[in-house]
Amino acid sequence: MAWVTWRQHRLQAYAGAALLAALAVAALVTELPIRAAYHSDPLSACLPPSTRTGCDLIVAHFRGEFTARLDALRYLIVLPALVGLLVGAPLVAREYERGTHRLAWSQGVTRGRWLLTKTALLTAATALAGLALAGLATWWRQPFDNLDGRISPRAFDVEGIVVPAYAVAALAFGVLAGVALRRTLPAMSLAVGLFFAARLGVEKLLRPHYLAPAHRTVAGIGPTAPTRDWVLSNSLVDAAGRTISTAREDAAIVHAQHAGIDPQSYLATLGWHRAVTFQPAGRFWTFQAIEAGIFLVLAAAAVLLALRLVRRAPA
């Protein structure tokens, strides 16, 4: 079966390797100026994150200079979905479409083993590619991670062990969709839908609560200093800890303006301050392990379901 899998998927393997190579070249080219700026004297004097006056400006300049590249890197989150789309969905659906499942499943290998072997081999390849991609992104983002930490979604989504887990889950969703729908195009749509539903659902609903978030109050009411943590909420509260709506804050500022006092100090005299809820930067690997675990469990469930369907289904 290994030979069969390789023969049927070698083009995809070559394409995947070529894509990774192209990404590596692009990463190298775009990273060089970032590293040069990062190691420039003004910035390195401000590292590790320093509170010296002016450093916030220098860091902001550095970040601002490379905003476009940082935004481009975000698109890496769609790559795992492509695996489900292009490798997973056609795996069984195309056999059904072309009638070749009758050929494949009437040989000496039972269809359950046929599906399991192919899925296992492709999962291994997918995981390797995912690790390579994550390694590349981690290397590329290293200067920014030193400044901003890695636990907020921008870094978390493209680094570490969640990337191969996402890709493996996408593959499994694709296989399941192909088995269930038996048509390549509808299976592709379903696979992508499932993947992004799982991905968004987990990121927005579950990830903030993997561990109970930490809280911190910041004296002063201005925008808080940059942090390496993942800030979940940052709101103005009164002395009793009740959240103050923006409308109320605005009204207070207008009041201060009319009275001719500095709004900042006026709000401070009211006893108002900022309450920050956040996940500490140090929890990165714990969170990675939890999230990777969730997606691997989803992937395993999808494969088991696909296996059940294939064994039972009339062909």
Added chain:
Amino acid sequence: MMSPLATEELGKRFRRGWALRECTLTVPEQAIVGLAGPNGAGKSTLLELAVGMLAATEGSLSVLGRDPRRDPAALADVGYVPQGAPLYRSFSVAETLELARRTNARWDRELAHELLASLDSSRRVSALSAGERARLSLALAFGKRPALLLLDEPFAQLDPLAGRDFLRLLMDGVSETGSTVVIASHVVADIERVCDHIVLLSEGRVRLEGNVEELLASHLLLTGARRPLGTIRGVEEIVRERHSGRQSTLLVRTRGGVVDPTWSVDGIELEELLLAYMAPERLPRPVAPEPGRLRWHG
């Protein structure tokens, strides 16, 4: 010995209705079985049940003594050429054979190559003619040295010449492996030269089953003057009656021949016999022309 393929009250229902019902048959060992019947008679369904692609709705089925759904290992001894002889179009001939070698515990490379004979193994499947594809499919199936070989409409895409080549190849393979063969085909002429056993399906039911020679010996065509039909000596059953003018032609089943000098007795060809059993039970009797309504034309 176990029958290579036996069914007992086998039935399969799809959403649109029963494709096969109350099918009971036993395929004798080393027989070449023609599975005949019009399109939609349930031939493919029966074969797909036999290779475990489908699960039976009712009844039971045994392939080489085992249930192919419960015990997929039974399929190691079953060769199957599905309808349309599907192959991977991007594979070369050699790769297709390699696929079979890698996915079958028993693989007779010599035999497969021998059956492919002159076919260039570096050619792509997509570049092969329908006849060559059929031959490759057959070589794949024979390479397993199957005890039972199931062919689903193998002639559908073949011209008569390729069809004859295919049959020759089939017989060559059978002489090597001693396989029992079931050939499903809706064209009786394609299979009558090789079958020694017939199973006729129509509308999902078995209409006729038996050894070809015995079937031909036990069916006779009687021709004689039209008359009310009583019992005819030696006739067990009138399968089909046709009346034209003053003459009647009867297809009858008999044991030991018909002794009635008022009928002239002829043998029947297999194709006609099968067509008679395929058709509705009794053809409607022609209605006598109504008197007084004759008109001159021209």
